[in-house]
Structures are given as C-alpha cells and as structure tokens.
Amino acid sequence: xxxxxxxxxxFCALAFSIVGASTASATSTTYIWHQTGASVPDLTVDxxxxxIDGQPFPSIDSNNNPPFDFGGLIAFHMNSFAALGGVDxxxxxxxxxxxxxxxxxxYPTWGLAFGSMAFTDNFDSYNYLWTEDEIDVFSDYSFCGxxxxxxxxxxxxxxxxxxxPVTLAMFGAGLASIALYKRKKLQKSSKMP
Numbered sequence: 739x740x741x742x743x744x745x746x747x748x749f750c751a752l753a754f755s756i757v758g759a760s761t762a763s764a765t766s767t768t769y770i771w772h773q774t775g776a777s778v779p780d781l782t783v784d785x786x787x788x789x790i791d792g793q794p795f796p797s798i799d800s801n802n803n804p805p806f807d808f809g810g811l812i813a814f815h816m817n818s819f820a821a822l823g824g825v826d827x828x829x830x831x832x833x834x835x836x837x838x839x840x841x842x843x844x845y846p847t848w849g850l851a852f853g854s855m856a857f858t859d860n861f862d863s864y865n866y867l868w869t870e871d872e873i874d875v876f877s878d879y880s881f882c883g884x885x886x887x888x889x890x891x892x893x894x895x896x897x898x899x900x901x902x903p904v905t906l907a908m909f910g911a912g913l914a915s916i917a918l919y920k921r922k923k924l925q926k927s928s929k930m931p
Contacts, residue, residue, distance in 0.1 A: 833846060875890065
C-alpha cells in the first residue's frame with residue numbers, strides 16, 4: 739500500500755509541475771474544426787487556426803494594402819481532397835497584377851473576419867467559404883454536385899479550442915493511477931487462497 743501511495747504522490751507532483759509550467763507559458767489557443775456532417779460520404783475538411791490569447795480575430799481582406807496585419811492570428815489552415823488545394827496563412831497574399839507570372843490577374847482574392855473566411859486561389863480553380871457552422875469547397879474538379887450552377891462540396895461543424903497539454907497530462911496521470919490501483923488490487927486477489 740505504501741508503494742501505491744508513493745506512486746500516486748509522484749504522479750500528482752508531476753501533474754502539478756506540468757500545470758505550473760504550462761500555464762506560465764500559455765500565450766495562444768488553437769481552435770480545431772470538428773466536423774458533424776458532409777454533403778457526400780467520406781468528405782472531410784481538415785481545419786484549424788491559432789490566436790494569441792486576448793487578441794481578436796482579424797477583419798481583413800485582399801483589398802487592403804500590404805503588408806497585411808493579421809493581428810493575433812498566428813496560424814490558419816484549411817484543406818480538403820475535394821479542392822485539390824488548401825489554404826494556409828501564407829496564402830493570404832496580395833492579388834497578382836497584370837503581367838505577373840504564376841497566377842491570374844486579380845487573384846488570389848480573400849477575406850477574413852470572426853466566424854467567416856472566403857478564399858479563391860491564384861488560378862481561380864478552387865474556393866473555400868467558411869461561415870460559422872459550414873465550410874463550402876468550390877472546385878473546377880469537384881465531384882460533389884452543384885449549387886447555383888457551381889460545383890460545391892459542403893461540410894458542417896464548428897471550431898472549438900484544442901485540449902490544453904495540461905488537461906491531457908492530468909488525464910494521463912489519472913489513467914496511470916487507476917491502472918496502478920487495479921494492478922495492485924489484482925495482485926492482492928491472486929495471492930489469496
């Protein structure tokens with residue numbers, strides 16, 4: 739029984755030291771897309787964004803003059819096999835001018851605001867549209883069907899904060915404690931005649 743208590747105390751000490759270390763350095767929160775539905779089977783969208791704690795989501799679009807100020811937004815990612823392309827924070831650039839190579843004039847076009855995002859790539863071959871609880875993927879190569887004559891795939895869901903490392907560490911320490919307790923109990927019962 740003494741060994742179990744020592745191990746339990748060690749796990750508690752470890753969990754509290756992790757809590758203390760991580761809360762002191764926590765400066766941002768990552769929000770992950772949790773998909774709840776799709777317009778076709780097996781359609782998924784992988785998406786997340788990271789904001790500096792206390793900073794608002796930026797309200798900005800490709801019509802603003804560079805350099806673009808994304809404020810507290812330090813990461814953005816959205817991808818689906820349905821579009822043959824994805825969107826990352828590095829893709830939010832100024833539209834191409836006449837004579838620029840590697841893109842169509844006036845593209846990419848995009849806009850960001852809290853709860854919404856619209857993006858059309860450099861060649862106008864795919865678009866993403868995020869509105870609160872839905873992400874639409876428009877693509878020249880879409881297999882999902884159409885809406886208003888445009889090929890489109892849709893998923894529904896919501897963004898929620900990712901679990902903090904502290905929560906995961908405490909959960910793991912709790913599971914380990916339970917496992918040790920069960921193991922000790924099984925050893926005790928197997929020794930009884």
